[in-house]
Amino acid sequence: MPKLIECVPNFSEGRDLSVIRQITDAVESVDGVSLLDVDPGASTNRTVVTFVGNPDAAVEAAFRAIEKAAELIDMRKHKGAHPRMGATDVCPFIPVSNVSWEEAIECANRLGRRVGEELKIPVYLYEKAAKAKTRANLSVIRAGEYEGFFEKVKQLEWKPDFGPAVFNEKSGATVIGVRDFLVAYNINLNTKSVRRATSVAFDVREQGRAKTKDGTPWGKPVLDANGEPVRIPGALKYVKAIGWFVKEYGIAQVSMNLTNIEETPLHVAFDACVEAAAKRGMRVTGSEIVGMVSKKCLVDAGRYFLRKQRWSEGVSEEGLIDIAIRSMGLSELKPFDPNEKVIEFKIQSAESKKSLVKMNVLEFCNETLSDSPAPGGGSVAALMGALGASLGGMVANLSAGKRGWDDKLEYFSNWAVKAQQLKDELLSLVDEDTAAFNKVMDSFALPKESAEEKTARSAAIEAATKYAAEVPLKVMETASKSYALLAEMAEKGNPASISDVGVGALATRTCIEGAALNVRINLGQLKDEKFKSDLQEKLRKISADSEAQFKAIIQVVESKLSKS
Secondary structure, three states: OOOEEEEOOEEOOOOOHHHHHHHHHHHHOOOOEEEEEEEEEOOOOEEEEEEEEOHHHHHHHHHHHHHHHHHHOOHHHOOOOOOOOEOEEEEEEEEEEOOOHHHHHHHHHHHHHHHHHHHOOOEEEEEOOOOOHHHOOHHHHHOOHHHHHHHHOOOHHHOOOEOOOOOEOOOEOEEEEEOOOOEEEEEEEOOOOHHHHHHHHHHHOOOOEEOEOOOOOOOOEOEOOOOOEOEEOOOOOOEEEEEEEEOOOOEEEEEEEEOOOOOOOHHHHHHHHHHHHHHOOOOEEEEEEEOOEOHHHHHHHHHHHHHHOOOOOOOOHHHHHHHHHHHOOOOOOOOOOHHHHEHHHHOOOHHHHOOHHHOOHHHHHHHHHOOOOOOOHHHHHHHHHHHHHHHHHHHHHHHHOOOOOHHHHHHHHHHHHHHHHHHHHHHHHHHHHHHHHHHHHHHHOOOOOOHHHHHHHHHHHHHHHHHHHHHHHHHHHHHHOHHHHHHHHHHHOOHHHHHHHHHHHHHHHHHHHHHHHHHHHHHOOOOOHHHHHHHHHHHHHHHHHHHHHHHHHHHHHHHHHHHO
């Protein structure tokens, strides 16, 4: 799975579409970035832009957008309903997939440093990137807004994290940080009553409701020693919620913001509302995601609902997402299209369109058969490994659902999930092997007229060839993990599927032996003897272990087949 980080800069211009277009053009000028959404507001005079990309590309796109905003927006003339302090008011990064908080914080620091040093704009870090707790809250930093920062920036306690401690009159100041992914999520109820929907919202939201002396919503509030209302907390942390009526649909909803989906995932919020509504005589009929959602939210929800059904979780991502959509009624009000609503699916780069694993079987075979040297044996070997893992996963799923084996569900489900992971890793290597080959070809195409060009070309060829050897070695290492799965299925899986285990083992061995050939042919082109020696030793060990594990599995398969 690629590294993806979301960036949601807010610009202090919501009326001049030509200015907004120039800013978004700056975002789209960076390779590896996909612009997902542009939401201008005239009354707020503010535009929220959403884009995603790999961390380096996202930082570059954010800088170009902030640079363009500083060029085009004059804060001395800005008026709008929304609080603001700069041309680029706030610019948060949100990890989407395979990006740690530490990596995201590094992105915020890199961007902040460039904005401060190159654009001479005061920069403050907030939320998870904040260097001090007193600056973590955006509203605290922004207090006083643009007009108040002329004096605020001079105060020692408000010295910027990056950039000059002198206010930039034209561009103002900018807040950059890292925050949790926020999901706007609405629960549909079989009522038109806002009051009833609000009661459910109060049951689930973190701040709950005010405690009253008689326990009724309209009763006299109970106060603490400081004279503040005592609150009864709701069921869910990191959830803000209200009840409202949606005229368009003719129903009341519980409208929620989930501000930490790791602590309170989508499916947990859904079930909490189901329970709270049922206690008050209502039914949840479905739900609605406003804006976009990460793939992980729906995959985790799919697994959760399969667990509730006591069924195997070893299902493809597409299958898990489908379960989530059906279980939470996400298509009740309008069709829920994952390709439009899921961030990762929305990203359709030119590279993904050329992906081998996106082809059907016929297309892949035809592409392999063509006179193009790629895909070749390396990609085919990785595909064989993915098929071997898939067969092991199939046996695990069939065993998990076998009548009379209910006590073994969790055991087989865990192996099926492992099979899915191995399958996905090996499929990604199908494309990576071809990409590695193409890098070698590109390096050979480099100019070689001057001595400098020849040296650079030689170094590029060496580096690309090392990568081309490392990828099939990674295929070998990954595929070898399938043997543990296949061995368990041979010993304990559904006996009716023993032949499938055998084919899975054969496919895995073919994958490993085929990948080994690709390692060897690339090593033969290298000059770095230590690198060659290290990889040859790893290759020898994996191949020997593979043969031993393969023979052990086939022995079990043959034994069981001879008794059938």
